[in-house]
Amino acid sequence: MSTIEVSAERPYAVRIAAGALTELPELLEGGERVAILHPPVLADRARALAAELPATVSLLQVPDAEAAKTPQVLARCWDRLAADGFTRSDAVVGFGGGATTDLAGFVAATWLRGVRLVTVPTTVLGMVDAAVGGKTGINISAGKNLVGAFHEPAGVLCDLDLLPTLPPADLRAGMAEVIKCGFIADPQILELIEADPLQALDPRGAALAELITRGIGVKATVVSGDLRESTSVGRVTGRELLNYGHTLGHAIERASGYRWRHGEAISVGMAFAAELSHGLGLIDETLVQRHFDLLAGFELPTSAAEFDFAELRQAMSLDKKTRGSMLRFVLLDGLASARIVSGPPEDALVAAWQRLGRR
Ligand SMILES: NC(=O)c1ccc[n+]([C@@H]2O[C@H](COP(=O)([O-])OP(=O)(O)OC[C@H]3O[C@@H](n4cnc5c(N)ncnc54)[C@H](O)[C@@H]3O)[C@@H](O)[C@H]2O)c1
Ligand SMILES: O=C(O)C(=O)C[C@@H](O)[C@H](O)[C@H](O)COP(=O)(O)O
Numbered sequence: 001m002s003t004i005e006v007s008a009e010r011p012y013a014v015r016i017a018a019g020a021l022t023e024l025p026e027l028l029e030g031g032e033r034v035a036i037l038h039p040p041v042l043a044d045r046a047r048a049l050a051a052e053l054p055a056t057v058s059l060l061q062v063p064d065a066e067a068a069k070t071p072q073v074l075a076r077c078w079d080r081l082a083a084d085g086f087t088r089s090d091a092v093v094g095f096g097g098g099a100t101t102d103l104a105g106f107v108a109a110t111w112l113r114g115v116r117l118v119t120v121p122t123t124v125l126g127m128v129d130a131a132v133g134g135k136t137g138i139n140i141s142a143g144k145n146l147v148g149a150f151h152e153p154a155g156v157l158c159d160l161d162l163l164p165t166l167p168p169a170d171l172r173a174g175m176a177e178v179i180k181c182g183f184i185a186d187p188q189i190l191e192l193i194e195a196d197p198l199q200a201l202d203p204r205g206a207a208l209a210e211l212i213t214r215g216i217g218v219k220a221t222v223v224s225g226d227l228r229e230s231t232s233v234g235r236v237t238g239r240e241l242l243n244y245g246h247t248l249g250h251a252i253e254r255a256s257g258y259r260w261r262h263g264e265a266i267s268v269g270m271a272f273a274a275e276l277s278h279g280l281g282l283i284d285e286t287l288v289q290r291h292f293d294l295l296a297g298f299e300l301p302t303s304a305a306e307f308d309f310a311e312l313r314q315a316m317s318l319d320k321k322t323r324g325s326m327l328r329f330v331l332l333d334g335l336a337s338a339r340i341v342s343g344p345p346e347d348a349l350v351a352a353w354q355r356l357g358r359r
């Protein structure tokens with residue numbers, strides 16, 4: 001069992017191991033009621049989990065993937081907690097991928113102005129990123145994650161035994177955030193993948209367990225220093241670092257009507273950010289090509305010609321890093337070194353977009 005401590009406002013542990021789920025009862029600290037939010041595909045496992053808990057459990061099945069992150073589903077969850085008599089000593093468990101844990105986190109943040117939350121991520125992306133760090137929220141028609149709150153979990157259980165049923169495309173999508181962690185902070189992640197990409201995709205393998213643990217290490221270190229995402233000036237060391245590739249990525253998700261997986265959109269977003277960094281003279285060609293090789297090695301997309309760049313540019317204006325009308329990009333100026341570039345020239349954005357399809 002590996003344990004990574006997150007020392008933000010309320011310290012908590014991320015436990016990573018096959019079988020970590022057995023620790024859930026301790027994390028609930030004797031609450032009388034527990035709500036487990038889960039997607040349809042995990043219904044049987046959620047029922048089995050409920051049977052093991054010394055509490056009255058409400059099973060809240062929510063729609064799959066991004067369809068869970070809507071105001072309507074959020075309101076249905078509140079109604080159910082009300083009907084089942086949830087009080088401030090009760091708890092919410094997010095049992096699923098990042099979409100489920102984002103929704104569950106926001107339910108926990110808003111019910112009675114905040115109740116206990118435990119996240120149990122069941123995807124690679126959820127383990128490495130979404131379930132850790134206390135960003136919770138939903139989408140609205142104007143864009144991705146535009147409504148939410150910071151609400152830290154009391155604990156995170158990454159049970160590696162849950163991964164073998166994950167569809168290969170979702171496993172690959174999770175690798176985009178793992179690769180992100182490599183480029184922004186831990187280049188050993190990139191070396192491990194480059195040494196044996198196939199091994200990295202084995203859901204029962206030691207290589208994936210190590211990549212997940214290293215990725216969580218990056219996330220935990222960053223959020224421990226800057227939970228609420230301060231506005232970086234110049235070099236980025238705070239939470240905005242974790243948003244590498246997300247400015248364009250979130251715009252692609254919205255433009256696709258959330259047909260694109262988050263990790264796939266972020267893959268294109270990182271390829272774009274690398275091209276933009278290069279176009280602005282911040283990184284050399286080798287580092288750009290390394291992005292394309294690593295992402296394509298997992299069959300992740302590095303271009304998105306089906307979208308109109310003008311529409312994506314418009315959606316990027318609502319990125320949370322934007323200040324006033326100034327777009328702000330997290331760009332690399334070296335391996336594991338990033339800076340904020342505010343208001344890059346519009347023609348540099350278009351040029352970076354056009355280069356994507358040409359590699
Ligand atoms: N809060 C954060 O800090 C943060 C960080 C990164 C991403 N996110 C969010 O996370 C979401 C993406 O997360 P995701 O990639 O986990 O997507 P997801 O939650 O949509 O899960 C992907 C798919 O896998 C299925 N699934 C989940 N676990 C399974 C299992 N063990 N076996 C079989 N199927 C399983 C789900 O039902 C879904 O169809 C996005 O909404 C993104 O915005 C949040
Ligand atoms: O934890 C963070 O901070 C991140 O930026 C991690 C991202 O991978 C994640 O997708 C996050 O939800 C994006 O946040 P947002 O504030 O841009 O919605």
Ligand SMILES: [Zn+2]
Nearest residue numbers: 129177246266
């Ligand atoms: Zn992300």
